[in-house]
Amino acid sequence: MRIKTKLRLGLGLLFLLIILLVALAVRQVHVIAGDTENILVANYNSLDYSRNMMKELDKIEGEKQSFENFNRFLQLQGKNITEIGEKELTQNLIEDVKALQLKPEDGSILLQIRKDLNDIMKINMDAIQRKSIVAQNTTESAILWISITGLTCFLIALILLINLPSDIANPIKDLTESIRQIAAKNYSQRVNFETHDEFGNLARSFNTMAEKLQEYSDSNLARLMMEKKRVETLINNMQDPVIGLDDKNLILFANEEALKISGLKAENIIGKSASEVAISNDLVRSLLQHLIDGNIEKPLETMKIYADNKESYFEEQVVPIHILPTGEEEKKHIGSFIILRNVTAYKELDFAKTNFIAMVSHEFKTPIASMKMSLQLLENSSIGNLNEEQKQLVSSIKDDAKRLLRTTGELLNITQVETGKTQLKIDNCNPAEIISDAVEATKILAEQKKINLSLNIPELLPEIKADQEKTTWVVTNLISNAIRYSYENSSIFIGAEAKENDLLITVKDSGIGISPQYKNKIFDKYFRIPGSEKEGTGLGLAISKEFIEAQGGTISVESNFGFGSEFVITLKISNS
Numbered sequence: 001m002r003i004k005t006k007l008r009l010g011l012g013l014l015f016l017l018i019i020l021l022v023a024l025a026v027r028q029v030h031v032i033a034g035d036t037e038n039i040l041v042a043n044y045n046s047l048d049y050s051r052n053m054m055k056e057l058d059k060i061e062g063e064k065q066s067f068e069n070f071n072r073f074l075q076l077q078g079k080n081i082t083e084i085g086e087k088e089l090t091q092n093l094i095e096d097v098k099a100l101q102l103k104p105e106d107g108s109i110l111l112q113i114r115k116d117l118n119d120i121m122k123i124n125m126d127a128i129q130r131k132s133i134v135a136q137n138t139t140e141s142a143i144l145w146i147s148i149t150g151l152t153c154f155l156i157a158l159i160l161l162i163n164l165p166s167d168i169a170n171p172i173k174d175l176t177e178s179i180r181q182i183a184a185k186n187y188s189q190r191v192n193f194e195t196h197d198e199f200g201n202l203a204r205s206f207n208t209m210a211e212k213l214q215e216y217s218d219s220n221l222a223r224l225m226m227e228k229k230r231v232e233t234l235i236n237n238m239q240d241p242v243i244g245l246d247d248k249n250l251i252l253f254a255n256e257e258a259l260k261i262s263g264l265k266a267e268n269i270i271g272k273s274a275s276e277v278a279i280s281n282d283l284v285r286s287l288l289q290h291l292i293d294g295n296i297e298k299p300l301e302t303m304k305i306y307a308d309n310k311e312s313y314f315e316e317q318v319v320p321i322h323i324l325p326t327g328e329e330e331k332k333h334i335g336s337f338i339i340l341r342n343v344t345a346y347k348e349l350d351f352a353k354t355n356f357i358a359m360v361s362h363e364f365k366t367p368i369a370s371m372k373m374s375l376q377l378l379e380n381s382s383i384g385n386l387n388e389e390q391k392q393l394v395s396s397i398k399d400d401a402k403r404l405l406r407t408t409g410e411l412l413n414i415t416q417v418e419t420g421k422t423q424l425k426i427d428n429c430n431p432a433e434i435i436s437d438a439v440e441a442t443k444i445l446a447e448q449k450k451i452n453l454s455l456n457i458p459e460l461l462p463e464i465k466a467d468q469e470k471t472t473w474v475v476t477n478l479i480s481n482a483i484r485y486s487y488e489n490s491s492i493f494i495g496a497e498a499k500e501n502d503l504l505i506t507v508k509d510s511g512i513g514i515s516p517q518y519k520n521k522i523f524d525k526y527f528r529i530p531g532s533e534k535e536g537t538g539l540g541l542a543i544s545k546e547f548i549e550a551q552g553g554t555i556s557v558e559s560n561f562g563f564g565s566e567f568v569i570t571l572k573i574s575n576s
Helices: 003-062 068-078 086-102 107-183 198-218 221-236 256-262 274-280 282-292 344-379 388-419 431-448 468-484 516-521 540-550
Strands: 242-246 251-254 301-307 310-323 332-342 426-429 452-456 464-467 491-499 502-508 554-559 565-572
Touching (some): 003 068, 003 107, 068 086, 086 107, 242 256, 242 282, 256 332, 282 332, 310 344, 426 431, 431 491, 431 502, 464 565, 468 491, 468 502, 468 540, 540 554
Parallel strands (some): 452 491
Antiparallel strands (some): 242 332, 301 310, 310 332, 502 565, 554 565
């Protein structure tokens, strides 16, 4: 509960109790006053009138005065009748006075008048006694209730007096002591309030301040400067160019390698805005373009830069820097740095590998073609008949020659892709013809495993913009893979459909499928699923992906391990 709420409730309760006590006291005093006034007005006046009439009666008897004053007091008594029986006694008095006025010398009438007055006085005296008892009871009741209410108010006020100040003073005392400890440079001091009121918020703010003070105290400026020098020396001695920026894209540092390849001096780049430096330097503009555009994250890229007196290759990696400030819950972006890793040596090795593979593959094609021709001659009965064992050997050699020829073809294709020498002949193509050629090329392989090739090709498919030969090769490769990884006596679905501006070619099997951890790697070069006993180089899908993407299309896969895979080729529909 908030302190303000506690104070309002406590003071409000005290205010209500005071009002209640005052109201009760006023009421009881009013009741007592009413009882007292009743005695004074009703009974005391009657006694006073009776006493005065008694005096006047003595004067009438002794001094023979008139009845004028007596009658005046008698009239007042007649108007002040308040008790039961007082009216009858007053009426008797009036009649006796009238009789006395007629017979002034009759002493018995005087005695009767005195008796009437004594009776009136007695009835009022009895009423005064009775009403005094009532007033006394009322007074005692008032004292009791006022005492109970006052005691209750006192107890509640005492409880508030004991608890409320401690609820406010104790946290202030603890906080004051903690502040003294902080002032004494004991920055490990913390305030532990588990409440959710103002003191709880104050404690959390105080602890955050103490943590930051402790963090600041623990940091030694000389040590920080030494660490800064160490980091700067480390960065400057790195063989890779490194550029650091803050959260506002101001360049904080650039090591010697970065200055060397950019051709800039430190004073022309340090502390300057990335967009300002990018205006006058093409390399810096290329490196920092994503930051200028407001894109913090950037995928790994390879770029060609003239360095070390030759064309060199660098991989640009942008590393954003996020920290978690003390006392806060969300990470904050404070900058980033760019690393250029020199991968020239690896690129040169890759080029050498690609050229070697291309040369070897090209050289292999001629002898393999000669082997195939020789095998065809051996199978020709005109040059002699072969026995069964010889026929089996020829058939085995022929299969190996086909496999070698396919492998060398894939290697040549991948070298074309890697060197950027892929020759595409983009033209309007009939997708039904592409699928038909691919099915025909794999028909014998499917028959050997008793696999049914199920086609779902609409009659009026739109033409596509594609390289027919390479697209047919891709579809053939997908169907071959589907046959290779399908079970015998199963089916492979091959379909095509137009969807908006794209044409989708689908090859779906019900084979072993692809394990989820390998799904994103199957289009990588030379990748083969571990444990797979199927033959292959791991190049077919990589080449397929390169061929399709070079034509502006996409190739994707969906697979449920144990239930088969579905490959989808997407190509643009021709507008002409």
